[in-house]
Amino acid sequence: MSSLTIFNQLEISHYIYLSTVLFSIGLFGVLFRRNAIILLMCIELMLNAVNLLFVAFSSYMGDSDGQIFVFFIMVVAAAEAAVGLAILVLVYRNTRKTDVSVLDNLKG
Amino acid sequence: MLEWIIVLPLLGFLINGLFGSIFPKSIVGWLGTAFVFGSFVATCFLFRDLLTSLPGEGSVYLRVFTFLNVGNFHVDIAFQFDRLSAIMALIITGIGTLIHLYSISYMADDAGLYKFFSFLNLFIFNMLVLVLGSNFMMMFFGWEGVGLCSYLLIGFWYKNVSFGKAARKAFIMNRIGDLGLLMGLFLIYQNFGSFEYTEVFAKVGRLEVGTEICTAIALLLFIGAMGKSAQIPLFTWLPDAMAGPTPVSALIHAATMVTAGIYLVVRCEAIYALAPFAREVIMWIGLATSLMAALIGLKQNDIKKVLAYSTVSQLGFMFIALGCGAYTAALFHVITHAFFKALLFLGAGSVIHGMHHEQDIRQMGGLRKKMPITYLTFLIGTLAITGFPMLSGFFSKDEIFTAILSHNRLVFILGLLSAFITVFYTFRMFFVTFHGTYRNHHHSFEKVHESPLLMTLPLLILAVLSVIGGAVNFPNYMGEGISGGLHHLLSFDGGGRFSPILIFPEQSFEISHAQEWLLAALTPLFLTIFVVVRNKYLVKAAVPEADADQVGLGKVLANKFYVDESYDRSFVEPIELVSDTLTEYVDEKAFKSSFDGIGRANQYFGSLLSRVQNGNIEYYLVYMVVGLCLLLAFNLF
Amino acid sequence: MNLPIPFLILSFLTILSALYVVTSKSPVHSVLALIFTFFTISAHYVLLNAQFLAVVNLIVYAGAIMVLFLFVLMLLNLSKEIEPIKSNAWAIAATISAGSILLMITAAFQVFGEAVAKNPVEGIGLVKALGNVLFTRFLVPFELTGILFLAAMVGAVLLGKREKKPTELSTNETINP
Numbered sequence: 048m049s050s051l052t053i054f055n056q057l058e059i060s061h062y063i064y065l066s067t068v069l070f071s072i073g074l075f076g077v078l079f080r081r082n083a084i085i086l087l088m089c090i091e092l093m094l095n096a097v098n099l100l101f102v103a104f105s106s107y108m109g110d111s112d113g114q115i116f117v118f119f120i121m122v123v124a125a126a127e128a129a130v131g132l133a134i135l136v137l138v139y140r141n142t143r144k145t146d147v148s149v150l151d152n153l154k155g
Numbered sequence: 156m157l158e159w160i161i162v163l164p165l166l167g168f169l170i171n172g173l174f175g176s177i178f179p180k181s182i183v184g185w186l187g188t189a190f191v192f193g194s195f196v197a198t199c200f201l202f203r204d205l206l207t208s209l210p211g212e213g214s215v216y217l218r219v220f221t222f223l224n225v226g227n228f229h230v231d232i233a234f235q236f237d238r239l240s241a242i243m244a245l246i247i248t249g250i251g252t253l254i255h256l257y258s259i260s261y262m263a264d265d266a267g268l269y270k271f272f273s274f275l276n277l278f279i280f281n282m283l284v285l286v287l288g289s290n291f292m293m294m295f296f297g298w299e300g301v302g303l304c305s306y307l308l309i310g311f312w313y314k315n316v317s318f319g320k321a322a323r324k325a326f327i328m329n330r331i332g333d334l335g336l337l338m339g340l341f342l343i344y345q346n347f348g349s350f351e352y353t354e355v356f357a358k359v360g361r362l363e364v365g366t367e368i369c370t371a372i373a374l375l376l377f378i379g380a381m382g383k384s385a386q387i388p389l390f391t392w393l394p395d396a397m398a399g400p401t402p403v404s405a406l407i408h409a410a411t412m413v414t415a416g417i418y419l420v421v422r423c424e425a426i427y428a429l430a431p432f433a434r435e436v437i438m439w440i441g442l443a444t445s446l447m448a449a450l451i452g453l454k455q456n457d458i459k460k461v462l463a464y465s466t467v468s469q470l471g472f473m474f475i476a477l478g479c480g481a482y483t484a485a486l487f488h489v490i491t492h493a494f495f496k497a498l499l500f501l502g503a504g505s506v507i508h509g510m511h512h513e514q515d516i517r518q519m520g521g522l523r524k525k526m527p528i529t530y531l532t533f534l535i536g537t538l539a540i541t542g543f544p545m546l547s548g549f550f551s552k553d554e555i556f557t558a559i560l561s562h563n564r565l566v567f568i569l570g571l572l573s574a575f576i577t578v579f580y581t582f583r584m585f586f587v588t589f590h591g592t593y594r595n596h597h598h599s600f601e602k603v604h605e606s607p608l609l610m611t612l613p614l615l616i617l618a619v620l621s622v623i624g625g626a627v628n629f630p631n632y633m634g635e636g637i638s639g640g641l642h643h644l645l646s647f648d649g650g651g652r653f654s655p656i657l658i659f660p661e662q663s664f665e666i667s668h669a670q671e672w673l674l675a676a677l678t679p680l681f682l683t684i685f686v687v688v689r690n691k692y693l694v695k696a697a698v699p700e701a702d703a704d705q706v707g708l709g710k711v712l713a714n715k716f717y718v719d720e721s722y723d724r725s726f727v728e729p730i731e732l733v734s735d736t737l738t739e740y741v742d743e744k745a746f747k748s749s750f751d752g753i754g755r756a757n758q759y760f761g762s763l764l765s766r767v768q769n770g771n772i773e774y775y776l777v778y779m780v781v782g783l784c785l786l787l788a789f790n791l792f
Numbered sequence: 793m794n795l796p797i798p799f800l801i802l803s804f805l806t807i808l809s810a811l812y813v814v815t816s817k818s819p820v821h822s823v824l825a826l827i828f829t830f831f832t833i834s835a836h837y838v839l840l841n842a843q844f845l846a847v848v849n850l851i852v853y854a855g856a857i858m859v860l861f862l863f864v865l866m867l868l869n870l871s872k873e874i875e876p877i878k879s880n881a882w883a884i885a886a887t888i889s890a891g892s893i894l895l896m897i898t899a900a901f902q903v904f905g906e907a908v909a910k911n912p913v914e915g916i917g918l919v920k921a922l923g924n925v926l927f928t929r930f931l932v933p934f935e936l937t938g939i940l941f942l943a944a945m946v947g948a949v950l951l952g953k954r955e956k957k958p959t960e961l962s963t964n965e966t967i968n969p
Contacts, residue, residue, distance in 0.1 A: 076814035080814070115930050127944075130948050
């Protein structure tokens, strides 16, 4: 079978549903969990949901720009993970906790 | 050249005002004087050009820039140097220079010396704008500017509360007059479509507007003149204005600013010529002011107050002359009055200086031995103001009375009465101050001293001017060649843009021989009064009573006819009552509580909302998601 | 509806492992589940003919980023930490929020997603094709990502560095402040 067969068997809406569900799961995690590491992981999950959507659109439309964007998103995600984890380490060093609810000094 | 006349005092103001505090004191005064003197020299050169130039030339017009340009409404910052403004500018800069010179010594000990000189220079600048401006707007700018300077200088010793109040009083009284002036200006623009003197008066000259409009404009402008030139009912600020330093009284409240009203009327001669009713009003108000001020002057014991009331009285004479249509005579009296009244004020300043800031004439006496120069010059000033023959005041008053006599007999008699009272109170002040015995117990007679040369020199110059000042406009019987100089100057019609000053030729005031004899018979009357005063205050050495000891009519006069009190009753107190009521009930209770309520409600809701921002990221995340949902929902549905 | 079997299986595994990431009590388990999720997503990429991204996804996400997470977990020794469980109210709020976002995005795609033209082209997911685009049209952004990485690296190093304890003042300084 040709490598393009999948596009005949499957509508793009299925990928949309899949990535929306993934995104919502990630969002739920961000809202529900308190551990900062899990929060960061959930953010990665959400980013991946978006990536999946990008790739799906790119493939269905035959336009490679979407995949380039995914590439850039990965770059940003990597940088974000590095800095985010560094901040996390610093927070842990000062408070001995990774609980985000500890960080409530910025209030009016 | 014209620009230098105006710019120099402004420069003086800026330099002294900005850097005066770091200059040494000795420089500040000379600097201020030099700028005004430079302005005077420039004026002299321009005036010479004006006199020697061919007909139609010599007047200078200088347009600096367009100040306002809205639709059809144009106002230029522009100046014109014509025969009328030339005379005024000469008085302002000339006498201004002398008074600056005098102030160097008089104010030498004052901490705010640089402020004083910068204000004086600013005043000269504004006064020059007033008289040299080429349209009504420029005149208005100067008009307000001199009002401001007057306020600043009356309240120069602002630490004294009553002086500050006097300054405010002068300013507010002037504002009332300014309202009339402004309305007059509005009417002028509405009817002539321009503020330029040349355009407005050309239209008046062609009789393009009716008498009613002219009368309305004339009356409104006169209200402005009332405020500035201290006429009934707006005269009470001038005596209070004596709170300022004496040179200020001499320059602003005797020689220059208060004559701005006369300048205004002379400038608008064309309008007043078409408004006989307005002139009638001016004449009667001038007469009433002159009489009233003279009567009050009879019982004043403060040397400056006497002079202030005499100024009001003399201004009244000028307005009587204007009311009779004798513009030349009025302007002539402005000039001579500037000489001798500045002289008297500066002389009074010299006395005050020598007496260590004592102003009450009852505390003086016998000063002629200690202050010979002041005594002599003061005598000349006194003689000039009372109209002693062949001195300047004689000629100008003579012209005024000639005009009155040919106009209205009753006014003539009453005006004459006022002039005789002038003789009485001026000599009373003179004798009590300089003759008799010394009566002050605070300072010994030895401590009284003559003023330094810097102060006596202006006195001497002004004394000379007071003697020969009549030469400006000798009457016809003095000889053909030298008489009527001012009259020719004002009526001179050589074509050109700015001549003649008087659009409608001034009527000549011819009087019969019998009337001339009548005038001549006045001299013995004058002498009689002189003898009476001399008898009372010199021979019998009577000392005026204190204000509190006055009885009967004297008490009324000493209290200035209770004018201030009645103004307080009828205007100030009701307004204060209304304001207090409003403050207490509307402001305090209604507004304050409602605004406080609004504030408290805001604080309450704010405190509710501030709980939303609790610093916890989790809550923020929820808010963000909810916001995102709402955003999507709005976009979808 | 005849959906291809590989897609169904992969989707099922993806959602399942993602749910495990969110609900697992142990952070280490979460990380491992997330890595598994990335693998399934890479498989989706292969299905979608995005071969290059499938490999990069594995290398960058599963390889680099998740290893970083594991490192941090072990560095801080957090694997045993018991996370305080949020109240039921929070669970309900989170569920409602996430659910409404799901609803909204789905609705949004119902409106706008139909407009997608189906025009698959073979080979756009290969390194050659992507490289062509990346180094021509997206050259400047590509270089900028390099700067971004540099900045992130510097930032991470600076943040992670142990602060020096303030040195004690010498006697001279105490006398002459």
